[in-house]
Amino acid sequence: MRFIDEVYELYKGHFNGAEEDITAIVVGILDEQSREDLLDLIDEMDGEELFHMLATYMIEVMKRKVAMEEEHSPSTMTH
Structure with a gap:
């Protein structure tokens, strides 16, 4: 998925392999998205x-x- 690839490239220096770090970043990004944004991601x-x-x-x-x-x-x- 292109969105995940873009997020990974943006934050790859911040990941240390800990699941908590990945979870915090993903939840933070998703929290900023509208329902329509999320549906657009699913549609892709x-x-x-x-x-x-x-x-x-x-x-x-x-x-x-x-x-x-x-x-x-x-x-x-x-x-």
Whole structure:
């Protein structure tokens, strides 16, 4: 995706490999975008990019839901 390539080139000196740095930069950039800007980015994606974006999003949401459920349900194991 061209947008990601441009962001990477702009910030590559700021990345130290830590996921937190990448997350902070990406969230900061996306936070500045309007809904229309975000939809334009999606519109530029080819089918494979769109698939991977949605798959990654859905996997992460499912992981969070499972973790939240496990955190709030009583343990079925007895000690």
